[in-house]
Every structure is written in structure tokens, then in C-alpha cells.
Amino acid sequence: MDIQNVGIIGTGAMGLGIAQVCAHNGFPVTAVKATPGSWERAKTTVEKSFGRIVERGKMTADERDAAMSRITFSTDEHAVACCDLIVESVIEDIDTKKDLFRRLESICRPDALLTTNTSTLSVTAMMAVCKHRGRVAGLHFFNPAPVMKLVEIIHGFETSDETLSDLDAFCKKIGKDPVIVQDTTGFIVNRLLTPYMLNAIRMLERGTGTIESIDHAMRSGAAHPMGPFELADYIGLDVVEAMATNIFHDVRHEHHAPPHTLTRLVQLGYLGRKTGKGFYDYAQKPAVQNPALLRPVV
Numbered sequence: 673m674d675i676q677n678v679g680i681i682g683t684g685a686m687g688l689g690i691a692q693v694c695a696h697n698g699f700p701v702t703a704v705k706a707t708p709g710s711w712e713r714a715k716t717t718v719e720k721s722f723g724r725i726v727e728r729g730k731m732t733a734d735e736r737d738a739a740m741s742r743i744t745f746s747t748d749e750h751a752v753a754c755c756d757l758i759v760e761s762v763i764e765d766i767d768t769k770k771d772l773f774r775r776l777e778s779i780c781r782p783d784a785l786l787t788t789n790t791s792t793l794s795v796t797a798m799m800a801v802c803k804h805r806g807r808v809a810g811l812h813f814f815n816p817a818p819v820m821k822l823v824e825i826i827h828g829f830e831t832s833d834e835t836l837s838d839l840d841a842f843c844k845k846i847g848k849d850p851v852i853v854q855d856t857t858g859f860i861v862n863r864l865l866t867p868y869m870l871n872a873i874r875m876l877e878r879g880t881g882t883i884e885s886i887d888h889a890m891r892s893g894a895a896h897p898m899g900p901f902e903l904a905d906y907i908g909l910d911v912v913e914a915m916a917t918n919i920f921h922d923v924r925h926e927h928h929a930p931p932h933t934l935t936r937l938v939q940l941g942y943l944g945r946k947t948g949k950g951f952y953d954y955a956q957k958p959a960v961q962n963p964a965l966l967r968p969v970v
């Protein structure tokens with residue numbers, strides 16, 4: 673199938689980032705808010721993001737207006753009925769996602785491609801609730817979606833070759849650099865990145881270094897754009913904890929279990945940049961270590 677238009681379910685950071693990329697690259701997009709409330713805020717978020725690109729001189733105001741006009745916002749899932757490709761980016765909860773796939777099967781055409789942006793959940797488990805399974809796959813974007821080139825195309829157990837090649841062609845049309853990955857928990861990137869962040873947290877708990885010194889070392893010594901704590905705060909500590917838990921439940925090795933400090937920060941509602949505090953306190957400029965972590969934690 674030559675994908676002509678895209679439906680996105682979920683208007684969080686990832687859903688909106690994906691909507692932005694698709695619209696920027698000429699695709700009409702229908703973005704559906706999955707939780708109660710109006711879509712106005714979602715629209716403002718995308719407008720601001722395009723605005724920053726215009727300010728940096730990477731896009732003209734006319735191009736921004738044209739891209740914005742390609743996005744239709746809605747609160748009704750039925751708005752994606754005519755879309756060729758659906759990308760779901762709702763909460764990381766397998767039952768919520770399975771229910772959504774069941775509904776999408778009755779809303780969408782039988783040949784529409786149904787994909788999930790899940791970070792660690794089983795694409796095959798979502799496929800299992802569908803009748804037309806060959807068109808179900810994972811389409812895993814990275815944060816920030818407008819910037820990160822990689823998309824993991826996840827090959828569920830019954831994803832058809834045609835679906836994989838249609839998704840590969842689509843990703844290239846939106847300027848991405850896709851890779852096909854088998855459906856294993858965490859796929860490639862999160863399966864490597866999650867234990868890396870967990871190890872950094874354990875290193876902090878052992879007293880090997882401070883948050884700042886470990887981040888500094890990985891930026892300067894391994895050429896990472898962000899250190900592990902900056903990255904965890906950027907991704908969201910609730911998301912990091914959920915990824916660790918999903919991988920741990922799969923492999924049953926304590927190496928993958930969420931460390932004490934991560935769990936405590938999540939319990940306190942310190943989820944990273946989105947709440948203003950995580951490993952760092954972003955109320956300070958530049959950000960400083962979260963004072964809750966100044967005492968020994970283990």
C-alpha cells in the first residue's frame with residue numbers, strides 16, 4: 673500500500689511529535705486525543721514546536737501554516753476511519769492498548785495498517801486481539817520524534833512482509849532511518865538503553881560518582897548528547913521504571929529490576945523534566961541535583 677494519510681491516537685509528547693513529523697513531510701494527519709478533555713492544548717503544543725523551527729530559520733511561516741493545516745485534531749477515534757496508517761501512542765498499559773486495537777479493527781478498513789509506538793510491550797499481544805493480523809506491527813519513534821532519525825519497525829509474529837515494506841517506505845518518506853526488529857521486549861534501543869540507565873543509578877547508589885559527574889563522564893567520554901540521568905529525566909522516570917519492569921518480567925534477571933532510587937523518585941512524583949524534578953531540579957537554572965537525593969538512599 674502507498675500510505676497517503678496517517679491517524680494518530682494519543683496526543684502526548686510522542687503522539688504529537690509523530691504528528692508533527694508526518695505533517696512536516698506532506699502527509700495529512702488526524703490526531704485523536706485519547707483521554708478526556710479538549711484537543712486545544714495539543715494543537716498549541718504542535719504550533720509552538722513548529723514556531724521554534726521557524727525561529728531557527730529551518731522552516732518558513734508559510735511552510736508552518738501549510739503543515740499545521742494538514743493536521744486535523746479530534747477527540748473521536750472514528751475520525752481515523754479513512755486513514756491508511758494508524759499509529760497508537762497511548763498510555764503504556766497492555767490492556768488499554770489491546771482494547772484500542774479491538775476497537776480500531778472495527779473502525780478502520782481491513783487493509784489499514786495498525787501500528788503501536790510502544791516502548792517495551794509485546795506487539796504480538798496487541799496483534800493477537802485482531803482478526804487481520806498481517807497488518808499489525810510496531811512503529812517505534814524516539815524522543816524527540818521530530819529530531820531522532822531512527823524508527824524501529826517491529827516485526828510481530830504474524831506481521832506480513834508487505835506491511836514491513838510499506839512501513840519501511842513510509843518511514844523513508846518522512847525522513848527517518850528505519851530498522852526492522854523482531855518483537856522482543858525493549859526491541860533494540862530500549863533493551864540496551866534501559867539497563868544502561870539502571871546501571872548509572874546503581875553506580876550512584878554505590879557512591880561511585882555524583883549525578884553530575886556520571887553525566888559529565890558519559891557526555892565527555894562517550895560522546896553521548898546527554899548523560900544517563902539527563903536522559904532518564906528527559907524520557908520520564910515513570911517511563912524508565914515501566915520499561916525496566918517490563919524487561920525484568922520478561923527476562924527475570926535482577927540486573928533489569930528498577931533500582932530503589934528510581935522507584936522512590938517515581939513514588940514521590942518526581943518524574944523528570946515533565947514534572948520539573950527528577951534526578952535534577954529544573955526550577956534552578958542551570959538545573960541542580962534534586963535535594964531529595966542529597967542523603968544516602970540505600
Ligand code: 3HC
Nearest residue numbers: 721728730790791813814815816818819862897898907911
Ligand atoms: N521538536 C523539534 N525540534 C527539536 C526538538 C523538538 N522537540 N528538540 C530539539 N529540536 C531540534 C532543535 O530545533 C535543533 O535543530 P537545528 O539543529 O536544526 O537548529 C536540534 O534539535 C538540536 O536542539 P537544541 O540545540 O535545542 O539542543 P541539543 O543540541 O542539546 O539537542 C536533543 C537536544 C536532540 C534532545 C539532544 O540532547 C539529544 O539527542 N538527546 C538524546 C535524546 C535521546 O537519546 N532520545 C532517545 C530516548 S529513548 C526513547 O525515546 C525511546 C522511548 O521508547 C522511551
